[in-house]
Amino acid sequence: MASPVLQLEGVSAGYDGATVIRDVELTVDPGEIVALLGANGAGKTTTLRVASRILRPISGTVRFEGEDVGRLAPHLLAQRGVAHVPEGRGVFFGLTVAEHFRLGYRGERLDLDHALSYFPALEALRDRRAGLLSGGEQQMLALARALARRPRLLLVDELSLGLAPVIVERLLPTVRRVAEETGAGVVLVEQHVQLALEIAHRGYVMSHGELVVERPVEELRRDRGLLIASYLGEGSAEPALQGVPGTGGRGG
Amino acid sequence: MEQVLAFALLGLGPGALYSGIALGVVLNYRGCGVINVAMGAIAALGAYVAYGLRTGGYLFLPPLPLVPAHVNFGGPVGVVPALVIAVLVCALTGLLLDVLVLRALRNASPLAKLMATLGLMLSIQAIILLRFGSSGQSAPDVLPNGPGDVVHLLGVTIPSDEFELAGIVAVAAFALVAIYRWTRFGLATRAASENETTAVLVGLPPARLSAMNTVLAASLAGALGVLVAPLTQLDSTTIPLAVVPALGAALLARFTSFGIAMVAGLGLGVIESLVTYLQSRPWFPTTHGAQLPGVADLLFFAIIVAAMYWRGGALPYRGSLVERRLPAVPKPVRLQRPAIVCAVLCITAFLLFTYDFRQAAINSLIGMLVCLSLVVITGFVGQISLLQVALGGVAAFAVSKLSMSAGIGFPLGPIFGVVIASLVGVAAAASALRVRGVNLAVVTLAGAVALQSFVFDNPTWGGGFTGSPVNPPHLFGVDLSTQASFPTGGGQLPSPVFGLVCTVAVIMAGLLVASVRRGRLGQQMLAVRSNESAAAAAGISVRNVKLLAFGLASALAGVAGSLYAYNFGSVTADRFGVVNALVFVSFAYVGGITSVTGAVLAGLGVTEGVFGHILEKWVGVPASYQLYVAGLLLMATLITLPEGIAGGRRPPPPIRAISRLIVGPGRARRTSAAVGATQGGATS
Secondary structure, rough: OOOOOOEEEEEEEOOOOOOEEEEEEEEEEEOOEEEEEOOOOOOOHHHHHHHOOOOOOOEEEEOOOOEEEEOHHHHHHHOOOOOEOOOOOOOOOOHHHHHHOOOOOOOOOOOOOHHHHHHHHHHHHHEHHHHHHHHHHHHHHHHHHHOOOOOOOOEEEEOOOOHHHHHHHHHHHHHHHHHHHHHHHHEEEEEHHHHHHHOOOEEEEOOOOOEEEEEEHHHHHHHHHHHHHHHHHOOOOOHHHHOOOOHHHHHO | HHHHHHHHHHHHHHHHHHHHHHHHHHHHHHOOOOOOOOHHHHHHHHHHHHHHHHHHOOOEOOOOOOOOOEEEEEOOOHHHHHHHHHEEEEEEHHHHHHHHHHOOOOOOOOHHHHHHHHHHHHHHHHHHHHHHHHHEEOOOOOOOOOOEEEEEEOOEEEHHHHHHHHHHHHHHHHHHHHHHOOOOOHHHHHHHHOHHHHHHHHOOOOHHHHHHHHHHHHHHHHHHHHHHHHOOOOOOHHHHHHHHHHHHHHHHOOOOOHHHHHHHHHHHHHHHHHHHHHHOOOOOEEOOOOEEOOHHHHHHHHHHHHHHHHHHOOOOOHHHHHHHOOOOOOOOOOHHHHHHHHHHHHHHHHHHHOOHHHHHHHHHHHHHHHHHHHHHHHHHOOOOOHHHHHHHHHHHHHHHHHHHHOOOOOOHHHHHHHHHHHHHHHHHHHOOOOOOOOOOHHHHHHHHHEEEEEEEHOOOOOOOOOOOEOOEEEOOOOOOOOOOOOOOOOOOOHHHHHHHHHHEEEEHHHHHHHHHHOOOOHHHHHHHOOOOHHHOOOOOOHHHHHHHHHHHHHHHHHHHHHHHHHHHHHEEEEOOOOOHHHHHHHHHHHHHHHOOHHHHHHHHHHOHHHHHHHHHHOOOOOOOHHHHHHHHHHHHHHHHOOOOOOOOOOOHHHHHHHHHHHHOOOOOHHHHHHHHHHHHHHHH
């Protein structure tokens, strides 16, 4: 088996000296989709930011395809094949859809046809500015822009944020198709737990800055209590299940 | 009618300079989010490099240890190589600015970046003064300008270079539009200027993009400087200060549109020329038979204010972040002890100092007042006003006029002066309520220029060229002036008495500002600073808080201005000019724009102040080098302490040690106690 695309080894990171995530161990294999779940403020976004190196880890090692990239400038890591679609639409509002695909670093060639094969709807929006697109179209564009780079690691942060469920249900399976067809590793941060568990291979659950659970998705789907417990913190699973039956709604 | 047309067309040349600088400013803003006030100075640098090469065959170098003053080329250099070398020098300047200064300030507030470019502007001006003197030169022609090089149009004859220059900036603007629309570099810059993090995530190198844009902007400004220099005066202020109308043009273009910046720059040049024509008409008002000075500057200001009001609320996205990224505002723990300690220090100083140090100390104390005014308006409310020094000038001239023509002396004169300054300040604020952040800096800069040239330079209202005298202050028969007799001080000017007057004023002002910070108004100001919408939602009248802050800040500036008037016995316009305004803001920022301590440090550092005097007298830095050193120090301080010396959360150890001495020990413990006390007070 090929070496993992992404390995986080004992990574701690944070902002302004305050640690947000501690000793995170996470691996992603080629073609594998990993769902990163957890309550708000658990450290999911911070984990992704460390993985794409826009945040420098305080300690620990970040490996991309086996190589330590902890000191690499983030734009150089991106040029090596890491595509990070950040929370809240990774598009440039002032640029048209077509311009998004002409944009690039020196020597980069974007595979527009490849992207359009996943999102044919963008074809009709070519000359519209991204700021004028609907939320779903913007996410589509962000994802398409990432795919056009033919990344080997795709980091997707809260694709479903602010989108209608029906659009999320269309977008997320595309991620699965991408992983299967291109062999890219994917980390999916998602609040829409049920959908994420349907398309992912493995799931990690974060709580208070630490990875608390790592299971194949089948187990997570089966064992609801485990998931809820890790969302609400250890030991509170039983009362939570009894007292707040609706809490499961987040997961299903 | 022909004359109107002729004058309008004659404005194209200077307009092209404004255009070119405005294009550079817009380019620099889009490339790395900095409002570069040094763009005019860079144009002047280009002009002087070309001048040196063509007239003397040498390239002048900045004063540095082990570096010769000139590199000789052995004879005058031709037009084209001179232009090329000048542009290269400007490009190199831009590169150094970007790599050494702006890169370090990438995450600093836009104000810090603006101040850093101000440091560059001061340095370039100082280099020009050191290498070429203050008398001014006339640059040899670059574009053909013989008797045959004219254009006949609708019955008027205009030198052809006016059209050529306008054509050059038009081509430059269209080229920039094309680059930004169609090239990979332009697209990448647009993307990076919108969202740098996302740009990095798609693999764009923001540092290189920023450097390329800064270099391009500096080259453009430098080229225009070389081309336009023959049409204007070559000295250390004319072309550098052309950045003021250029900033106005850039503001009209929202720091985004090259086309609007270009047209607006040319338009301002044409308007200026038309004002010259109107002033030659017999019906146009005059003052003492002479032309009214500064009408064009007043018109520029009016146009900028009107345009900003009309577009109201449209802000460049980068500048709009200014309030959030200003340094933290420490809450003063105690008032009594620092006030008493400072009073004792000042009194001792005035009793013991020799006359030269007394003068330096007085200058510093007055500087502290100006900086306190900036602490209120910029530090507490986040509004960048470059008008405060000019408001001091308003008070100073009011004191002078009231004393000379109405016989109103101390203390009524200064009180009226302060009231007038506050009214002008509030009026300026009212016209600027829809402008914030760095945009406000540009509007108030234009306002400061208008006040200086329209009011202060006017021989009737202001000082004209000679200055306006002031009667010395007396209170209940006691002489408080700089000539007052006093047992110590050796009878030399200034008298310690006046120093004590300044001490009283500064300590009262410091106490006032510190208690504002501790009180309810201070909380409201900070709320407005951090988020106007949230403050309004919390029931704070953003408008009232801003107006109050402007009023208070203007009053402080007015006190400073009145003391200035008494300090020198005569009021001159250049003391309250725009360059001094910029210098004060930069000292205030370096000292720490958010605290009384910062204002005190800044005051010690101001030109002709205590630090400057020590530098000159004991370290041996000649006064002519001080501007140069100040510019370099300003940039160096901003790089190492982007929040100012006293502005950061952790001031450097010597400052902490001194402030512990003055404020007293146990600061941290006291702070939490004080917070608890005010919270208790708020709920009860």
